[in-house]
Amino acid sequence: MSRPALFVIAVLAALAGIGGLLSRAVTVRTDMTAFLPAGGTPAAQMLIKTLQSPVLASIILIAIEGADPAELARLSNDLASRLKASELFSSVSNGADVMSGDDFEMFFRARYLLSAKTQRGAFDETALRADLETDLGLLRSSAGPLVSRNLAADPTGHFLSLARDWLSHAGPASRNGVWFSADGSRALVMVRSKGSGLDTGVQSEVADTIEEAWQAAAPPANARMLKTGTGVFAHQAEQQIRRETMIFSAVASAALLAFMVVQLRSVPALLITVIPVVAGILAGTALVQSVFGFVHGVTFGFGVSMIGVAVDYPILFLGHLSSERSPFQSARLIWPTLLTGVAANVCGLSPMIFSSFPGLTQLGLFAIGGLLVAAATTRFLLPRLVTPGLVIRPLIPCPSPGRVQGLRKLRPFIALPFIVGVALLAQSDAKLTQDDLAELSPVPVEQRNLDEALRRDMGAPDVRHIIAVRGKTVEEALQASEDFAPTLQSLIGQKAIEGYDMAAKYLPSARTQLARRAALPEPAKLEGALTRAASGLPFRPGLFAPFLQDVAAARGQEPVDAAALARTPLSAVIDGLLYRQADEAIAYIVLIGVKQPDAIAASVTQNRQPNLLYIDIKGEMNSLVSNYLAETLRTLGWGALAILACLSFGLRRPAAVLRTLMPIALAGVTTVVVLPLIGQPLSVFHMVALMLMVGVGLDYSLFFNRSIGDESEWCRTFRAVVMCAVTTLLSFGLLAFCTTPVMRGIGSAVAIGVACAFVFSLVLARPNLDPRSRAVSP
Amino acid sequence: MRALHRGFLVVCLSLCLSFPGHAEEFGVADLMHMLAQVKESRATFVEEKRLAALTEPLILRGDLEYRAPAHLVKRTVAPIQESLEVDGSQLSVTKPGEGMNQTLSLDTYPEIKIMVAAIRGTLAGDIDTLREYYEVGFSGSRPAWELTLVPRSKRVREFLRVVRISGAEQRMTSMEMIEGSGDTTLMTIQTR
Numbered sequence: 001m002s003r004p005a006l007f008v009i010a011v012l013a014a015l016a017g018i019g020g021l022l023s024r025a026v027t028v029r030t031d032m033t034a035f036l037p038a039g040g041t042p043a044a045q046m047l048i049k050t051l052q053s054p055v056l057a058s059i060i061l062i063a064i065e066g067a068d069p070a071e072l073a074r075l076s077n078d079l080a081s082r083l084k085a086s087e088l089f090s091s092v093s094n095g096a097d098v099m100s101g102d103d104f105e106m107f108f109r110a111r112y113l114l115s116a117k118t119q120r121g122a123f124d125e126t127a128l129r130a131d132l133e134t135d136l137g138l139l140r141s142s143a144g145p146l147v148s149r150n151l152a153a154d155p156t157g158h159f160l161s162l163a164r165d166w167l168s169h170a171g172p173a174s175r176n177g178v179w180f181s182a183d184g185s186r187a188l189v190m191v192r193s194k195g196s197g198l199d200t201g202v203q204s205e206v207a208d209t210i211e212e213a214w215q216a217a218a219p220p221a222n223a224r225m226l227k228t229g230t231g232v233f234a235h236q237a238e239q240q241i242r243r244e245t246m247i248f249s250a251v252a253s254a255a256l257l258a259f260m261v262v263q264l265r266s267v268p269a270l271l272i273t274v275i276p277v278v279a280g281i282l283a284g285t286a287l288v289q290s291v292f293g294f295v296h297g298v299t300f301g302f303g304v305s306m307i308g309v310a311v312d313y314p315i316l317f318l319g320h321l322s323s324e325r326s327p328f329q330s331a332r333l334i335w336p337t338l339l340t341g342v343a344a345n346v347c348g349l350s351p352m353i354f355s356s357f358p359g360l361t362q363l364g365l366f367a368i369g370g371l372l373v374a375a376a377t378t379r380f381l382l383p384r385l386v387t388p389g390l391v392i393r394p395l396i397p398c399p400s401p402g403r404v405q406g407l408r409k410l411r412p413f414i415a416l417p418f419i420v421g422v423a424l425l426a427q428s429d430a431k432l433t434q435d436d437l438a439e440l441s442p443v444p445v446e447q448r449n450l451d452e453a454l455r456r457d458m459g460a461p462d463v464r465h466i467i468a469v470r471g472k473t474v475e476e477a478l479q480a481s482e483d484f485a486p487t488l489q490s491l492i493g494q495k496a497i498e499g500y501d502m503a504a505k506y507l508p509s510a511r512t513q514l515a516r517r518a519a520l521p522e523p524a525k526l527e528g529a530l531t532r533a534a535s536g537l538p539f540r541p542g543l544f545a546p547f548l549q550d551v552a553a554a555r556g557q558e559p560v561d562a563a564a565l566a567r568t569p570l571s572a573v574i575d576g577l578l579y580r581q582a583d584e585a586i587a588y589i590v591l592i593g594v595k596q597p598d599a600i601a602a603s604v605t606q607n608r609q610p611n612l613l614y615i616d617i618k619g620e621m622n623s624l625v626s627n628y629l630a631e632t633l634r635t636l637g638w639g640a641l642a643i644l645a646c647l648s649f650g651l652r653r654p655a656a657v658l659r660t661l662m663p664i665a666l667a668g669v670t671t672v673v674v675l676p677l678i679g680q681p682l683s684v685f686h687m688v689a690l691m692l693m694v695g696v697g698l699d700y701s702l703f704f705n706r707s708i709g710d711e712s713e714w715c716r717t718f719r720a721v722v723m724c725a726v727t728t729l730l731s732f733g734l735l736a737f738c739t740t741p742v743m744r745g746i747g748s749a750v751a752i753g754v755a756c757a758f759v760f761s762l763v764l765a766r767p768n769l770d771p772r773s774r775a776v777s778p
Numbered sequence: 779m780r781a782l783h784r785g786f787l788v789v790c791l792s793l794c795l796s797f798p799g800h801a802e803e804f805g806v807a808d809l810m811h812m813l814a815q816v817k818e819s820r821a822t823f824v825e826e827k828r829l830a831a832l833t834e835p836l837i838l839r840g841d842l843e844y845r846a847p848a849h850l851v852k853r854t855v856a857p858i859q860e861s862l863e864v865d866g867s868q869l870s871v872t873k874p875g876e877g878m879n880q881t882l883s884l885d886t887y888p889e890i891k892i893m894v895a896a897i898r899g900t901l902a903g904d905i906d907t908l909r910e911y912y913e914v915g916f917s918g919s920r921p922a923w924e925l926t927l928v929p930r931s932k933r934v935r936e937f938l939r940v941v942r943i944s945g946a947e948q949r950m951t952s953m954e955m956i957e958g959s960g961d962t963t964l965m966t967i968q969t970r
Contacts, residue, residue, distance in 0.1 A: 139832070175885045
């Protein structure tokens, strides 16, 4: 075998080895929080921290439908008991057996500390008399059984008032003893996984366990189980990204391979093409892994599409091989143009590195590293691997330079698509920019709608407006939120909000509980007041002895803390409202029925407490997105200037720079106008992809405009550029069919842009065929 | 000849005795059948509640309305004002004095559902519903009958020990409920 051939095999083997090592060292992550922007206002930071809270994310709502209510109830109970047995969940609730006997005992015993009814004066003769008369009235009414059960121990109704406070917001409807949706078509189960909702490994196991439990419950043929929740979304997103990346990689590789086989018709040439591409991907992966410690799933998808760009370099090299010179000479000949192109590409991609989306930084780093390595490999390694005399003859027709000059007549028309597009946009009501972060999520619309519907059925309020109360400890946070309660009441009075919910409602601060304890009267005083209050009322004497005992016992009780509530059903509510970390606790006040957000913001500012933060979740997220759109546009500006500098340095003559840059700039603005028209409002990902497209398109423009010796050289260049364009279009065009918005956005923008860039460059090209004017040629 | 006459008399008598209608074998099925014929009725009631916690019974007065098969209204007039309306599986509680109106589903409150089933099942002559929740005992005859209902479920028996419903012909005259705690409610009904 010839030396070059041996080299090729050796190089491929080395690449395979590196690839194997790398795959062991690389960690892949697929949660979409990598595409959540970092930084921003304190509110935004708090928000992101909350969204990433493993506890909030661990809730899963399960709905069972497709059978009659009795069967749905049976399935609900069966599923719930199996899930409880699996030990993977910290809580499983389906409406049956809401409180265990022990829980009831604990709450009953702690009623005087927990209930807001305990105040100074609540145990005076007047107050007691009022309570006793209320009791009599209730005993006469249909609510009698409710009261008579605990009358002896709780004549003041502290426990009932506690239950009323807790249940003040609507919970799910109940039929056949379990939770149902309002229309009775779905049975509902709520579970909380022990592991984090953002850990896809945990969520994968959870998903499997739920599925197994469902099958074991022997559901009838038409019954279906639906799941929703952050963990479910993350799991589904991961599955989808993985599936799409695999399908896309397979199809793109096959298509590219087929195309290259037809054009090259030479196995050595094919293998040589592969080398810089593989080297580039491996370099990109290694770079990202070493800088970030992990590689995101979307980066892989994007990375595979970069094949379409990296393959340009070996194609350009192979395309310029000629029987009249050595491979080394061919490489040297095209290197200046190639280098300018590489530099422009890197400039074009650098805004991605400075983006505030960590995910985009990864993509940028991957692309830049990959391209640099691919270009270097092409220049320095490939010539050694080529058998001298290897020439490729692509099956692509080549227009004569005269025909190309003739194309310049079409110059004015290349602005047409842009003008037409602007006119169409001005007329249509197509959405121009994508501000809604939800639309950028890979979770499909049906799934998001299901989530909304199930949350409504569960009676969970739509959490949009919250106030975050920070404290060094849980006690501090609870106290601060209690201190803010009077302001909240006045907001209700102003009709700025309809209501609120806070952790302190269920778990009062120790300070409050101790104050209540101090308000409990001495046994002798209480007995006296009670006897006087009961005089004339038909209560059996001595009936209230348990009451006197319980109050006396409560005077020595320790305050209830979060740990005591941890195993009760109340923990589900409290966990959603209290976020605990080593050195910080955040208590959330959820505002319900918000009518005047400004009034809330004003009252928080007036309060002047540094640890209170008002967050309008949806508003904050959307402004984050528009801020980043604006920021990206700014960095794009810098990127464009950098490209201009590169080109000026490389081409030297302003006319040449203009001629090279114009078609690409036009392709860019045409793409910007076409995307909203085809139903893709401009998002950050589109903007970023545009810079990628500019870099790629510049390669074509540069090569079309370089000084070329003769017609056969022109044809080599033309065919090589066409092959580049086709491979880029194939890979990014296929990406445009993915359903993940990130990938689809990037694919569409690059595909449209590259197609335009190729056509416009060709029309504006002025290939310099004069052999004498080599002096200042690129 | 005399023996023949006596024998003939015996046969006649026994034949007469075996005719239905003469023998007054009035059973629970007959009672249910009779009650089911009544599609609508109105009555006033006096309810006496004896609670272990109180030294004297609570007396309530009001009126009742029934419409087959599942509509029942109990309107308490004195000493408090309250209206309980059951229609199918929905229960509405209205307290006009307090301006309170609440509707709940009986399915959510099995205890109330069972109590309602006793009175409504009897008025509708629905033996199946009664037998679903209770062991049904019957005694008496058409002019004075009594149904004794003991809940089947042990859990229910903890709060409701027995329900005794008495009546005359197709009218219910009284209903007594003895709760697990020992409290009793006796409702005397006067059908208009």
